[in-house]
Amino acid sequence: MLSVRSAAVRAQCPSCGTWSSRVQSSYRRTASDLPLSGRAASLAERVRRFHCDGAQRTRRIFAERHGEEILAPFARRTGRLEIVVHHLGLALGGGPGAGFARRLQVPVSNDTLIRVVRRRATAKAYAPPRAVGIDDFAFRRNCRYGTIVVDLENRGS
Ligand SMILES: [Zn+2]
Missing domain, CATH: 1.10.10 (Arc Repressor Mutant, subunit A)
Known part of the structure; x- marks a missing residue:
């Protein structure tokens, strides 16, 4: 089990954008993570709830977010x-x-x-591609031919 928590002293309210450093409470959520030394591993994240001091007060308490590349909201x-x-x-x-x-x-x-x-x-x-490359290729020399269409701007990952 890998435990993580944010070192930031404040967090931004997702509703109104106001920064707050008044922690109300915190909770722990766990999620499956990449295996560690050949064993299944999980990540425990400490999430703090903050008071929002924004003028609108649409949301009085909000939970900090750590970015979807780490752990998306509600993700397992x-x-x-x-x-x-x-x-x-x-x-x-x-x-x-x-x-x-x-x-x-x-x-x-x-x-x-x-x-x-x-x-x-x-x-x-997907946005429609703006620049495409078209190329012919042979599966084997002098054998079957194919055509490939490549989105030149967004090659994906
Ligand atoms: Zn707010």
Whole structure:
């Protein structure tokens, strides 16, 4: 179990943008993380609740956020584990991906793999490409030919 907490003395209210350093309380949330030395690991994050002193007071208490690349709100996996799960799902699909994930000590079912791939595909709203490259290539020399279309500005990851 890896424990993390923010060293910042203040946090910004997501509703009104006011900075606050008045801590009301804190709680701990845990999420699955990348395996550590071949063993499944989890991350425990200490999240503080702050009083909002903003003029509008639409929200009197808010929880600090640490960035989606670490742990998104309500997520059960850390950002870096989510990326691994996503790529496993893309490369191998549900069943084989889950089998390989088990060997990597990544606790994920084939349903979850498919769900992560679908969610990330819809979350990333693709803008139409502005610059494309078109190229022909041979699968084997003098054999079958294919055409590839590449978005030159946004090659993805
Ligand atoms: Zn506020």
